[in-house]
Amino acid sequence: MSLEITLFVIFALAAAVSAVMVVTRSNPVIAALFLVVNFGSLAGLFLTLHAQFIAVTEIIVYAGAIMVLFLFVIMLIKPENEQKFLAVNKKIKLTAVFLAALILVQIAYIILFANPSARLNPDLNASVQAGTIESIGTLIFTKYILPFEAAGYLLLAATIGALVLAKKKFE
Amino acid sequence: MNEFYYIIPFIILAAGILISLVIEMYFTSSEKILPWFSILTFLASGFSALFLVNNVKVVFENMLMSGGNVNFFIFIFNLGAALVTLLSIDYIKKYHTYYGEYYILLMSSVLGMSLMAGAKDLIVIFMGLEIMSVCFYALAGINRNKLKANEASLKYFLLGSFATGFLVYGMALVYGSMQNTSLEYLFLNFTKFNTNILFLAGLLFILFGLSFKIAAFPFHMWVPDVYQGSATTVSALMSTGGKAAAFSAIIVSFASVLTVVNTNVFAPYFGAIAVFSMLFGSIVAIAQTDIKRMMAYSSIAHAGYMTIGLASGNSYGVSGIIFYLAAYTFMNIGAFGIISIVEGKNDTNLTIKSYAGLANKKPILAGLLAIIMFSLAGLPPFAGFFGKYYIFIAAVKAKLTWLAIVGVISSAISVYFYIRIIVLMYFKESEEDFVIENSNTGLLSVIIAVLFVILLGIAPNSVINLISYFAK
Amino acid sequence: MTIPIEYYLILSGFMFLTGVVGVLTRRNAIVVFMSIELMLNSADLTFVAFSSYLGNSIGQVFVFFVMTVAAAEAAVGLAIIIAVFRNKKTVNIDEINILKW
Numbered sequence: 001m002s003l004e005i006t007l008f009v010i011f012a013l014a015a016a017v018s019a020v021m022v023v024t025r026s027n028p029v030i031a032a033l034f035l036v037v038n039f040g041s042l043a044g045l046f047l048t049l050h051a052q053f054i055a056v057t058e059i060i061v062y063a064g065a066i067m068v069l070f071l072f073v074i075m076l077i078k079p080e081n082e083q084k085f086l087a088v089n090k091k092i093k094l095t096a097v098f099l100a101a102l103i104l105v106q107i108a109y110i111i112l113f114a115n116p117s118a119r120l121n122p123d124l125n126a127s128v129q130a131g132t133i134e135s136i137g138t139l140i141f142t143k144y145i146l147p148f149e150a151a152g153y154l155l156l157a158a159t160i161g162a163l164v165l166a167k168k169k170f171e
Numbered sequence: 172m173n174e175f176y177y178i179i180p181f182i183i184l185a186a187g188i189l190i191s192l193v194i195e196m197y198f199t200s201s202e203k204i205l206p207w208f209s210i211l212t213f214l215a216s217g218f219s220a221l222f223l224v225n226n227v228k229v230v231f232e233n234m235l236m237s238g239g240n241v242n243f244f245i246f247i248f249n250l251g252a253a254l255v256t257l258l259s260i261d262y263i264k265k266y267h268t269y270y271g272e273y274y275i276l277l278m279s280s281v282l283g284m285s286l287m288a289g290a291k292d293l294i295v296i297f298m299g300l301e302i303m304s305v306c307f308y309a310l311a312g313i314n315r316n317k318l319k320a321n322e323a324s325l326k327y328f329l330l331g332s333f334a335t336g337f338l339v340y341g342m343a344l345v346y347g348s349m350q351n352t353s354l355e356y357l358f359l360n361f362t363k364f365n366t367n368i369l370f371l372a373g374l375l376f377i378l379f380g381l382s383f384k385i386a387a388f389p390f391h392m393w394v395p396d397v398y399q400g401s402a403t404t405v406s407a408l409m410s411t412g413g414k415a416a417a418f419s420a421i422i423v424s425f426a427s428v429l430t431v432v433n434t435n436v437f438a439p440y441f442g443a444i445a446v447f448s449m450l451f452g453s454i455v456a457i458a459q460t461d462i463k464r465m466m467a468y469s470s471i472a473h474a475g476y477m478t479i480g481l482a483s484g485n486s487y488g489v490s491g492i493i494f495y496l497a498a499y500t501f502m503n504i505g506a507f508g509i510i511s512i513v514e515g516k517n518d519t520n521l522t523i524k525s526y527a528g529l530a531n532k533k534p535i536l537a538g539l540l541a542i543i544m545f546s547l548a549g550l551p552p553f554a555g556f557f558g559k560y561y562i563f564i565a566a567v568k569a570k571l572t573w574l575a576i577v578g579v580i581s582s583a584i585s586v587y588f589y590i591r592i593i594v595l596m597y598f599k600e601s602e603e604d605f606v607i608e609n610s611n612t613g614l615l616s617v618i619i620a621v622l623f624v625i626l627l628g629i630a631p632n633s634v635i636n637l638i639s640y641f642a643k
Numbered sequence: 644m645t646i647p648i649e650y651y652l653i654l655s656g657f658m659f660l661t662g663v664v665g666v667l668t669r670r671n672a673i674v675v676f677m678s679i680e681l682m683l684n685s686a687d688l689t690f691v692a693f694s695s696y697l698g699n700s701i702g703q704v705f706v707f708f709v710m711t712v713a714a715a716e717a718a719v720g721l722a723i724i725i726a727v728f729r730n731k732k733t734v735n736i737d738e739i740n741i742l743k744w
Contacts, residue, residue: 002645004645004646005645005646008646008650012650012654015654015658016654016657016658016661019657019658019661019662019681020661022661022665022674022677022678022681023661023662023664023665023668023669023674023678023681028671028673028674028677031674031677032673032677035677035680035681038658038681038684039684042684042687042688045651045654045688045691046688046691048646049651049691049692049694049695050695051691051694051695051703053703054687054691054703054706054707057707057710058687058710061710061713061714062680062684062710062713065714066680066713066714066717069717069718069721070673070676070677070717070721073673073721073724073725074673076725077724077725077728077734079671079673079733079734079735082669082670082671082674082735085668089668092668093668096664096667096668097664097668100660100661100663100664101660103660103663104656104657104660107372107653107656107659107660108653108656110368110369110372111369111649111652111653111656112649113368114348114367114368114369114370115649116347116348116369116648116649116652116693116696117647117648117649117696120648120696120697122644122648122695122696122697122698123698124644126698126699127644127695127696127698129698130694130695130697130698130699130700130703131694131695131700131703135700136700136703136704136707139700139701139704140704140707142232143232143234144232144234144294144704144708145231145232146231146232146234146235146295147234147292147294147295147298147708150286150295150298150299150302151298151708151711153185153188153279153282153283153302154283154298154301154302154305154711154712154715155711155714155715156188156279157276157279157280157283157302157305157306157309157715158305158714158715158716158718158719159718160272160275160276160279160309161272161276161305161306161308161309161310161718161719161722162309162718162719162721162722163272163722164270164272164273164276164309164313164315165309165312165315165324165719165722165723165725165726166721166722166725166726293705294704294705294708297705297708297709297712298708298712301712301715301716305715305716305719308719308720308723309719309722309723312723312726315726316730318730318731321723321726321727321730321731322727322739324723324726325672325723325724325727325736325739328716328719328720328723329666329672329675329676329679329720329736332676332679332716332720333666333679333682335679335683335712335716336659336662336663336679336682336683336686337682339682339683339686339709340659340682340685340686340689342686342705343655343686343687343689343690343693343702343705344689346690346693346701346702346705347652347689347690347692347693347697347702350693350697350699351701352701352705
């Protein structure tokens with residue numbers, strides 16, 4: 001097995017298992033920590049896809065910033081543990097899992113049927129070039145400048161919204 | 172530099188947001204200045220959009236479309252938001268929740284809607300939708316000491332970001348299949364990708380995400396709770412601007428489906444959600460006792476009527492939807508406006524029974540509400556009638572007569588609960604005794620909305636001709 | 644690039660549906676929100692996989708914007724959760740039901 005395949009198998013398994021763990025753990029703190037593992041393994045997968053810049057931002061933004069925010073809120077409100085995943089409403093939950101498995105089979109079927117790799121001819125150099133900070137930065141600040149400005153207004157609106165809702169007291 | 176000329180409406184709004192931040196920060200009497208300043212911004216932005224309506228151009232590296240129906244949409248959003256602001260001045264005092272941020276969030280949400288209407292790229296749709304939604308999540312919970320408002324915003328937030336997940340996943344599949352995110356490219360090469368099942372699955376996921384925002388049938392469960400729990404003025408904007416923006420996004424992203432013949436692979440899907448939304452909304456609305464919940468179910472039904480236009484997939488359908496959205500915006504803002512005037516402190520007077528005998532207490536309000544209810548029910552000669560008329564004509568032209576018939580049946584059912592309010596107002600004695608506070612600005616806003624409802628009803632031809640000229 | 648792109652796509656489909664199951668079955672608002680983050684991340688994986696195999700950066704630019712949105716949503720969403728908790732002392736969405744859900 002080449003290094004590429006080994007890395008893919010390790011990271012993919014970690015991502016899949018930690019995703020399931022996030023959904024099934026009854027303690028929210030443990031779920032949050034598994035989400036960090038998930039983000040980490042996703043960053044690894046991005047590296048196998050030659051997306052260096054996105055891999056680093058994934059770690060900094062998601063695992064670093066968003067998850068810290070989550071953990072702060074969990075610490076602040078100390079939610080009690082839920083019951084075990086299948087302890088209550090067993091039938092409904094099993095139905096949901098069953099339906100999701102069914103849809104997964106459908107999605108996998110669609111993906112395999114559409115057979116995207118027949119349409120793609122991956123080129124290693126182009127792929128590496130696409131993931132560099134230069135090409136992404138050039139695109140963001142030339143072609144995608146308008147959505148970039150919009151993102152600024154999105155963050156402004158989010159800041160104001162969060163302040164209004166969570167500020168302790170007004171006046 | 173020349174391109175900035177075409178996006179003046181956006182620039183005015185964006186600058187307005189920043190200036191109002193400064194006003195809120197430095198002026199002690201911002202409570203008096205800020206609403207009027209934001210109304211000024213909305214009007215400036217809206218009328219500049221109307222002024223530029225003939226300059227159809229794609230600007231910013233194929234990111235944004237300006238002119239034509241896009242500017243028409245921007246005009247509707249801005250005028251609607253200006254009316255909502257006018258309503259809010261007195262409404263906010265009832266709950267003692269004056270936060271200047273309210274108006275800033277209102278302006279930001281309109282900026283998001285305008286971006287969605289003008290989008291020529293999936294990224295712009297996504298960013299516009301998120302700016303709008305993030306503002307709405309916060310606005311829904313703006314009465315933050317009220318448990319109902321907290322709950323409404325939590326529900327709206329969780330289900331809304333659930334829908335965003337579907338939208339993004341769909342966009343990823345579409346990007347992968349067509350190697351691009353430009354909607355122009357999608358429009359030109361639709362037939363090439365038509366057979367790629369991954370591409371169609373992606374479009375379907377995008378449609379799920381947007382159906383949530385238009386409050387169509389399988390994704391409607393948030394609507395009654397959120398409209399009931401959040402502030403009435405915010406519900407007015409959510410039900411009109413939010414819905415119109417999501418429809419405009421559907422119209423641009425499915426443009427090839429809607430205007431090029433023989434590509435409407437989604438017709439059965441649109442038809443099904445149209446039928447279910449119309450019937451479900453109209454039938455469940457009958458059983459409601461809370462007027463805001465009733466309006467919420469009526470909003471689901473109206474989303475169904477508009478979806479008929481999407482199912483018919485021709486330019487008549489598109490111009491019908493735009494006309495309907497304009498009419499619906501003014502009708503619904505008028506209706507929610509009257510609800511917000513009648514509403515007392517602490518969520519009182521919100522049941523349908525509170526409207527009994529309104530004609531004796533407040534004859535002007537009752538008259539205005541009667542006009543709006545006739546229009547919502549789709550009776551001539553008001554705007555609602557012509558909205559439905561154009562949509563049904565489009566369906567008949569697309570050989571979907573059965574869909575038009577279901578639409579007529581559903582509006583016949585809906586006449587019952589709209590007329591019930593008129594009967595209560597004029598022929599029943601008031602049971603509860605309460606005083607309705609006067610609100611001059613609120614009344615002004617409702618009168619303007621009703622004037623537009625009548626105007627669109629008297630002269631629908633000139634408006635529809637303008638819209639269909641651009642829709643082609 | 645010896646691994647076919649289908650593997651990445653199926654992995655992301657699996658993560659997406661895990662997130663969906665989480666949203667539908669979990670009752671703690673914070674965990675529901677974490678499941679939504681899982682869905683957004685699976686979309687990110689699809690974007691990056693396509694972007695890398697196509698050799699064009701647009702998908703990674705899109706991921707950049709998705710991250711911005713996730714951050715904005717996290718800020719507003721957690722503020723909403725705190726506002727609910729302040730009034731109701733719980734974040735269990737089964738107990739938050741004055742309105743009929």
